[in-house]
Amino acid sequence: MKETTMITIIGAGMAGLTLARVLYKNGLMPVVYDADLSATSRHQGGMLDIHHDTGQAALQAAGLLDAFGELILENGDAIRILDKTGTLRMSDDGNGLRPEIDRGALRDLLLSSLPARMVHWNAKVVGIDKVGDSYELTFADGSVVTTAVLIGADGAWSKVRPLVSDASPTYTGVSAVELHYRDADQDYPTAAALVGKGLMFALSDGRGLIGHREPNSELCVYAAHRVPEVWSRQPISRDMLHEYFADWHQDFHELLAKSDGDLLPRPILALPVGHNWPRTPGVTLIGDAAHLMSPFAGEGVNLAMIDGADLARAIIAHPDDIETAFAAYEAAMFPRAKEKAAESAAGLELTFEANSPQGLLDFFAGHSV
Numbered sequence: 001m002k003e004t005t006m007i008t009i010i011g012a013g014m015a016g017l018t019l020a021r022v023l024y025k026n027g028l029m030p031v032v033y034d035a036d037l038s039a040t041s042r043h044q045g046g047m048l049d050i051h052h053d054t055g056q057a058a059l060q061a062a063g064l065l066d067a068f069g070e071l072i073l074e075n076g077d078a079i080r081i082l083d084k085t086g087t088l089r090m091s092d093d094g095n096g097l098r099p100e101i102d103r104g105a106l107r108d109l110l111l112s113s114l115p116a117r118m119v120h121w122n123a124k125v126v127g128i129d130k131v132g133d134s135y136e137l138t139f140a141d142g143s144v145v146t147t148a149v150l151i152g153a154d155g156a157w158s159k160v161r162p163l164v165s166d167a168s169p170t171y172t173g174v175s176a177v178e179l180h181y182r183d184a185d186q187d188y189p190t191a192a193a194l195v196g197k198g199l200m201f202a203l204s205d206g207r208g209l210i211g212h213r214e215p216n217s218e219l220c221v222y223a224a225h226r227v228p229e230v231w232s233r234q235p236i237s238r239d240m241l242h243e244y245f246a247d248w249h250q251d252f253h254e255l256l257a258k259s260d261g262d263l264l265p266r267p268i269l270a271l272p273v274g275h276n277w278p279r280t281p282g283v284t285l286i287g288d289a290a291h292l293m294s295p296f297a298g299e300g301v302n303l304a305m306i307d308g309a310d311l312a313r314a315i316i317a318h319p320d321d322i323e324t325a326f327a328a329y330e331a332a333m334f335p336r337a338k339e340k341a342a343e344s345a346a347g348l349e350l351t352f353e354a355n356s357p358q359g360l361l362d363f364f365a366g367h368s369v
Contacts, residue, residue: 007028007030007151008033008147008149008150009030009032009151010033010150010152010160011155012032012111013153013288013304014106014110014301014305014308015286015289015304015305015308016034016287016308017032017114018059018304018309019151019153019286019308019311019312020032020308021063021064021110021114021308022058022313022316025063026312028316028319031118031145032114033119033125034123035122035123035125035154036121037121038122041121045104046214047100047101047214047220048100048102048103049076049100049298050099050302051098052097052098054305055301056068057309058302058305058309061309061312062309064110067109068101068106068109069099071102071109073102073215075093075094076094076099076101076198076213077096077097077098077099077100077199078092078093078198078199079199079201080194080195080198081200081360082200082203083203084202084203084205084207084249085248086252089357090361092364094198100198100212106301123139123141124140125137125139125154125159126138133148134148135163135282148282149283152285153287155292160285161285163280164283164284164285165276165285167272167275168271169269170272171229171268171269172269174225174267174294174348174352175225175227175229175232175266176222176223176225176266177224177236178222178264178266179255179256179263180221180260181218182218182260184213185217188219188259190251191219191255194209195211195213196213197213198213199213203360204248205356206353206354207224207225207352208223208224209252221259223241224268224352232267236265238263241256242256268294268295268348269292270293270341271293273341274334275291284311284330286308287304287307288300288304290333291341293345294348295344296344296347297344299343307333310329310332311325350363
């Protein structure tokens with residue numbers, strides 16, 4: 001069956017949902033398609049720090065900033081930096097300017113602000129063809145949708161991106177293993193003490209244990225190091241992690257010895273710094289589809305949300321001229337994304353340099369945390 005729509009958004013992550021919300025708030029009715037089976041079919045990830053000039057500005061445009069304030073984790077922006085001996089090298093209680101929120105809670109906030117019929121789940125795009133001035137989308141279930149306005153908010157491996165760019169994500173040289181701890185204060189007191197109230201960086205010799213407290217006494221920790229890309233494709237064991245952190249303090253080995261659930265490999269990928277594309281009629285990208293970057297500046301979700309808000313405002317300003325709207329959005333987004341992608345790449349190098357954590361300590365000494 002074929003359907004025809006006007007504004008079609010592929011991807012119901014932060015970028016796509018922010019775009020949909022701002023459009024809907026201003027009287028427009030986009031359609032969102034997402035490959036997930038449902039809104040609750042998978043864990044959405046850990047904590048996010050939401051920046052004043054990007055993520056919070058987007059929430060303001062969406063009319064959700066006050067509701068967001070009710071969901072933040074108290075003291076979630078606190079930071080501890082340790083080295084491999086377990087020595088605390090820096091501690092800061094945070095200033096509340098970059099409040100932390102659980103990714104799932106933020107996504108639920110955006111979803112709950114939209115009509116249920118607006119987001120179509122279990123809608124995996126398997127093909128996109130240009131047909132005249134429109135795009136024909138084919139989904140895994142065989143259904144076909146034709147749209148004149150197509151927005152790729154579908155993440156790192158975007159199906160929409162090839163319409164405008166040949167770029168693909170590449171490996172940054174760093175991989176992590178994700179570990180989760182439920183009821184950490186009771187069952188994993190050593191891990192809870194190491195992580196503290198907010199974010200922990202334990203760094204030495206180009207390796208890191210990076211952890212964050214989550215709501216309900218949960219922790220998420222990433223054991224990260226420089227390894228070949230193929231490393232993450234093999235079965236990961238705790239013995240391998242103990243070996244990589246062999247000369248670290250015993251408390252860190254206690255952290256690595258037990259956690260809840262599977263050990264999840266997370267290779268860190270990025271698009272080229274400054275990724276852009278020529279104006280392509282009827283289509284554009286937002287969020288990771290446009291500018292996937294490493295997480296070591298905390299910018300990814302913030303850029304995704306301000307992308308969504310800015311694109312929505314451009315469409316609202318030019319409702320009868322989508323090309324002018326897309327061009328205005330891209331003219332602002334490209335330089336902003338280039339700057340933040342460069343910061344993220346530099347942050348990764350700083351975090352995993354040979355004399356870590358000294359570079360990170362020097363950075364925070366020169367900047368307001």
